[in-house]
Amino acid sequence: MLNIKDISKTFNPGTPDEVQAIKHVSLAVPDGAFVVVIGTNGSGKSTLQQLIAGACVPDSGRIELAGEDITRWGEHRRAALIGRVFQNPFSGTAPTLSIIENMALAARRGQRRGLGWLLSGAVRRRLRDRVAELGMGLEDRLDNAIGSLSGGQRQALTLLMAVLQRPSLLLLDEHTAALDPKASDQVIRLTRDIVAREKLTTVMVTHSMHQAAHLGDRLIMMVNGEIRQDLADERKRRVNVEDLLALFEQVRRADRLDASAAELLRSRYV
Numbered sequence: 477m478l479n480i481k482d483i484s485k486t487f488n489p490g491t492p493d494e495v496q497a498i499k500h501v502s503l504a505v506p507d508g509a510f511v512v513v514i515g516t517n518g519s520g521k522s523t524l525q526q527l528i529a530g531a532c533v534p535d536s537g538r539i540e541l542a543g544e545d546i547t548r549w550g551e552h553r554r555a556a557l558i559g560r561v562f563q564n565p566f567s568g569t570a571p572t573l574s575i576i577e578n579m580a581l582a583a584r585r586g587q588r589r590g591l592g593w594l595l596s597g598a599v600r601r602r603l604r605d606r607v608a609e610l611g612m613g614l615e616d617r618l619d620n621a622i623g624s625l626s627g628g629q630r631q632a633l634t635l636l637m638a639v640l641q642r643p644s645l646l647l648l649d650e651h652t653a654a655l656d657p658k659a660s661d662q663v664i665r666l667t668r669d670i671v672a673r674e675k676l677t678t679v680m681v682t683h684s685m686h687q688a689a690h691l692g693d694r695l696i697m698m699v700n701g702e703i704r705q706d707l708a709d710e711r712k713r714r715v716n717v718e719d720l721l722a723l724f725e726q727v728r729r730a731d732r733l734d735a736s737a738a739e740l741l742r743s744r745y746v
């Protein structure tokens with residue numbers, strides 16, 4: 477279980493560039509839940525993921541994962557519990573190493589790396605079977621450099637590598653945003669299958685309303701560093717793309733009203 481308790485994060489505090497990116501956010505994600513996070517630009521979605529992954533530290537609050545208080549754990553230590561896939565297909569893999577070498581490294585995540593990971597025949601066969609599950613024919617290209625694959629193939633492998641050790645949490649940060657529509661659909665299908673099969677606890681950030689409507693069992697909408705909507709169960713199942721677009725329009729209208737109220741105040745009092 478992921479348990480985020482009242483976390484806040486301000487960048488550049490006390491300077492003219494101060495941004496309150498996350499404001500008193502609490503979120504409990506039970507084991508096996510698949511949470512999709514949407515929100516307006518700059519609403520704090522990526523910062524929330526960074527805080528969970530340990531790439532930055534909250535100013536206050538607490539983050540617990542798999543029964544451990546990980547709030548002060550470094551990113552590297554958390555990597556043993558958290559699998560991540562980023563937007564950029566070039567992140568997360570070593571481009572000059574082959575598919576099988578990258579897989580072998582992922583299989584040993586969190587352990588000491590050295591030449592000791594040279595592959596035995598049995599390990600190679602096991603990893604080959606996992607690559608074959610992707611249904612992309614990559615099992616016949618195990619010795620090709622990862623850098624020679626398409627973006628979609630790389631993201632599929634990165635996803636597989638992220639779940640190879642069945643992490644306590646899978647974090648997906650707009651992992652299909654840089655792909656063409658066909659590759660994106662393929663990676664989304666794989667995501668749905670792998671998450672369901674492995675019963676993974678998952679938090680996925682997306683800008684795609686289609687993905688938000690059709691994936692996961694809970695949907696969170698962030699606005700200005702806060703969770704503005706939290707739809708689960710039947711409400712999540714019923715939500716469609718039109719509902720989500722209407723929700724964004726509502727938020728934009730409220731923001732415009734806020735902006736014009738601020739403008740009015742300025743023109744009167746400044």
Ligand SMILES: Nc1ncnc2c1ncn2[C@@H]1O[C@H](COP(=O)(O)OP(=O)(O)OP(=O)(O)O)[C@@H](O)[C@H]1O
Binds near residue numbers: 487497515517520521
């Ligand atoms: N390292 C940083 N230093 C300063 N400000 C930051 C930093 N990271 C994020 N911010 C600011 O914090 C706010 C939240 O940013 P964040 O990237 O989390 O939003 P987001 O919802 O992921 O946005 P987008 O959808 O545009 O990617 C923004 O105003 C952003 O400019």
